[in-house]
Amino acid sequence: xxxxxxxxxxxxxxxxxxxxxxxxxxxxxxxxxxxxxxxxxxxxxxxxxxxxxxxxxxxxxxxxxxxxxxxxxxxxxxxxxxxxxxxxxxxxxxxxxxxxxxxxxxxxxxxxxxxxxxxxxxxxxxxxxxxxxxxxxxxxxxxxxxxxxxxxxxxxxxxxxxxxxxxxxxxxxxxxxxxxxxxxxxxxxxxxxxxxxxxxxxxxxxxxxxxxxxxxxxxxxxxxxxxxxxxxxxxxxxxxxxxxxxxxxxxxxxxxxxxxxxxxxxxxxxx
Amino acid sequence: xxxxxxxxxxxxxxxxxxxxxxxxxxxxxxxxxxxxxxxxxxxxxxxxxxxxxxxxxxxxxxxxxxxxxxxxxxxxxxxxxxxxxxxxxxxxxxxxxxxxxxxxxxxxxxxxxxxxxxxxxxxxxxxxxxxxxxxxxxxxxxxxxxxxxxxxxxxxxxxxxxxxxxxxxxxxxxxxxxxxxxxxxxxxxxxxxxxxxxxxxxxxxxxxxxxxxxxxxxxxxxxxxxxxxxxxxxxxxxxxxxxxxxxxxxxxxxxxxxxxxxxxxxxxxxxxxxxxxxxxxxxxxxxxxxxxxxxxxxxxxxxxxxxxxxxxxxxxxxxxxxxxxxxxxxxxxxxxxxxxxxxxxxxxxxxxxxxxxxxxxxxxxxxxxxxx
Numbered sequence: 001x002x003x004x005x006x007x008x009x010x011x012x013x014x015x016x017x018x019x020x021x022x023x024x025x026x027x028x029x030x031x032x033x034x035x036x037x038x039x040x041x042x043x044x045x046x047x048x049x050x051x052x053x054x055x056x057x058x059x060x061x062x063x064x065x066x067x068x069x070x071x072x073x074x075x076x077x078x079x080x081x082x083x084x085x086x087x088x089x090x091x092x093x094x095x096x097x098x099x100x101x102x103x104x105x106x107x108x109x110x111x112x113x114x115x116x117x118x119x120x121x122x123x124x125x126x127x128x129x130x131x132x133x134x135x136x137x138x139x140x141x142x143x144x145x146x147x148x149x150x151x152x153x154x155x156x157x158x159x160x161x162x163x164x165x166x167x168x169x170x171x172x173x174x175x176x177x178x179x180x181x182x183x184x185x186x187x188x189x190x191x192x193x194x195x196x197x198x199x200x201x202x203x204x205x206x207x208x209x210x211x212x213x214x215x216x217x218x219x220x221x222x223x224x225x226x227x228x229x230x231x232x233x234x235x236x237x238x239x240x241x242x243x244x245x246x247x248x249x250x251x252x253x254x255x256x257x258x259x260x261x262x263x264x265x266x267x268x269x270x271x
Numbered sequence: 272x273x274x275x276x277x278x279x280x281x282x283x284x285x286x287x288x289x290x291x292x293x294x295x296x297x298x299x300x301x302x303x304x305x306x307x308x309x310x311x312x313x314x315x316x317x318x319x320x321x322x323x324x325x326x327x328x329x330x331x332x333x334x335x336x337x338x339x340x341x342x343x344x345x346x347x348x349x350x351x352x353x354x355x356x357x358x359x360x361x362x363x364x365x366x367x368x369x370x371x372x373x374x375x376x377x378x379x380x381x382x383x384x385x386x387x388x389x390x391x392x393x394x395x396x397x398x399x400x401x402x403x404x405x406x407x408x409x410x411x412x413x414x415x416x417x418x419x420x421x422x423x424x425x426x427x428x429x430x431x432x433x434x435x436x437x438x439x440x441x442x443x444x445x446x447x448x449x450x451x452x453x454x455x456x457x458x459x460x461x462x463x464x465x466x467x468x469x470x471x472x473x474x475x476x477x478x479x480x481x482x483x484x485x486x487x488x489x490x491x492x493x494x495x496x497x498x499x500x501x502x503x504x505x506x507x508x509x510x511x512x513x514x515x516x517x518x519x520x521x522x523x524x525x526x527x528x529x530x531x532x533x534x535x536x537x538x539x540x541x542x543x544x545x546x547x548x549x550x551x552x553x554x555x556x557x558x559x560x561x562x563x564x565x566x567x568x569x570x571x572x573x574x575x576x577x578x579x580x581x582x583x584x585x586x587x588x589x590x591x592x593x594x595x596x597x598x599x600x601x602x603x604x605x606x607x608x609x610x611x612x613x614x615x616x617x618x619x620x621x622x623x624x625x626x627x628x629x630x631x632x633x634x635x636x637x638x639x640x641x642x643x
Binding site for chain 2 (some may be wrong): 009010017024050099105124127171185205216228
């Protein structure tokens with residue numbers, strides 16, 4: 001079996017992660033409906049709608065929420081085709097492939113006979129539709145939050161979830177250092193790749209990965225000491241202070257109320 | 272589940288084989304559970320199960336490291352995030368992603384590893400859309416608790432009283448990492464497999480992950496044991512071997528008891544756990560006894576016993592609470608003994624976790640009081 005080049009694969013994955021977050025940052029800066037709402041409202045209604053989607057026993061209710069999410073995406077100037085394709089091409093590819101055997105294996109009344117003795121059962125069809133709709137609507141909801149809210153605002157909004165400050169500080173630092181480490185890893189792999197002629201054997205590739213992993217770990221641990229000293233030199237004593245710049249406006253109350261009522265209605269109708 | 276019913280006749284074996292390979296490959300990437308696979312109640316229970324480990328992790332780090340916690344955890348979580356992107360080639364021509372959880376557990380101890388991997392998983396779920404937000408509890412339980420706990424315990428038992436450069440340590444790291452990921456896959460399979468038993472629509476179609484335990488557990492465990500766990504073991508061993516040459520100080524500090532701690536109270540309560548497990552296994556003995564436990568009659572049994580009028584209060588209240596494991600039985604399991612044992616284990620687990628949580632909270636309160 002011809003195997004793909006691991007170095008190229010990892011470099012591609014790293015660039016994709018960097019690209020995805022740049023894309024999210026670009027969209028979240030656009031003027032749109034959700035970009036203008038208070039981040040706390042967005043975090044609360046996203047959670048409420050996620051719970052309604054996952055509690056619902058009715059396909060229609062989940063489909064209705066998906067349509068609402070699409071509507072919100074359109075009015076927030078999120079690129080429509082990208083938004084739909086990212087959800088329906090990549091994620092249900094995984095769920096879709098996993099769910100196909102359930103069409104035939106779920107015991108129940110036969111619905112559609114297929115060649116080679118395969119029979120789609122009605123319960124199999126229902127369960128597959130539930131999974132696909134649930135997963136894609138949940139992913140769309142999360143994606144919409146990511147695309148329309150800058151990450152540092154989401155972090156600050158987590159205050160209302162009573163998440164401790166120290167935890168929010170750590171999450172924020174993690175997010176920042178992920179980029180630094182991604183860049184360092186990318187540079188390491190690119191410089192290694194530029195010194196390779198021909199193909200590396202599987203064992204050689206493993207050693208490249210392990211060497212990169214070890215270097216990255218040593219760098220991370222050293223850097224954590226440096227960051228701590230830097231924090232200390234600026235007067236950090238373990239108490240975290242963050243700016244709370246949120247202000248609920250009329251628009252936030254209206255949209256927050258509307259979407260929370262929608263999720264409550266979905267829970268009642270979907271029982 | 273009878274496969275022969277639906278797969279009778281001449282099924283195209285070649286296509287089925289290719290599809291099977293595709294499924295195996297997909298199963299190795301299935302560790303980040305998305306939303307929609309688990310019911311919200313399962314997700315809530317998984318959050319409860321992982322909570323004590325978060326509390327003990329934070330407490331341990333605060334005690335050992337104080338203000339250094341934030342940057343150390345941030346950098347380690349960032350490292351875990353980046354290492355999850357590494358693709359490790361394994362002998363046989365395929366590659367797999369790793370979690371880095373076993374490595375973190377060996378070097379930093381299971382508590383710090385739990386917090387670092389949890390932080391990485393939260394960032395993945397909230398900012399990159401990998402893994403569900405409601406399923407975060409389940410993902411953290413599988414990857415940030417099970418993997419570090421198993422890996423660290425096995426590594427420690429191998430590494431006991433051996434020098435840093437002993438090959439026993441490498442063997443311990445490899446076996447620990449392999450077991451950790453395989454166990455995490457088992458738990459993911461268990462979480463998927465319980466869904467169709469517990470959550471069905473009135474027409475019988477499963478509402479969440481559709482495959483029963485007999486399918487979900489082997490489907491998760493076998494590909495992981497062969498591919499993903501092997502990749503994790505390889506990476507862990509190679510990184511430790513490299514560290515021994517390039518930065519042995521990290522490994523030496525890992526050997527100190529302050530950094531790699533014993534799991535608290537496990538030894539003390541071992542007998543208790545064994546007794547409870549034995550009790551769970553013999554719990555179906557109760558099925559041999561005829562009738563219902565005295566005083567635990569349902570409304571139908573009361574009527575059968577000759578009670579002409581069911582008290583209105585009992586009739587009204589009997590419908591309020593539908594237990595998730597009604598009659599300690601899972602009808603879909605088709606075996607009441609197995610259902611009994613499983614119900615007992617679930618019960619012990621839930622009660623144990625709640626009790627532990629309470630003692631943890633109480634002990635936090637008392638240490639705070641004594642500090643003032």
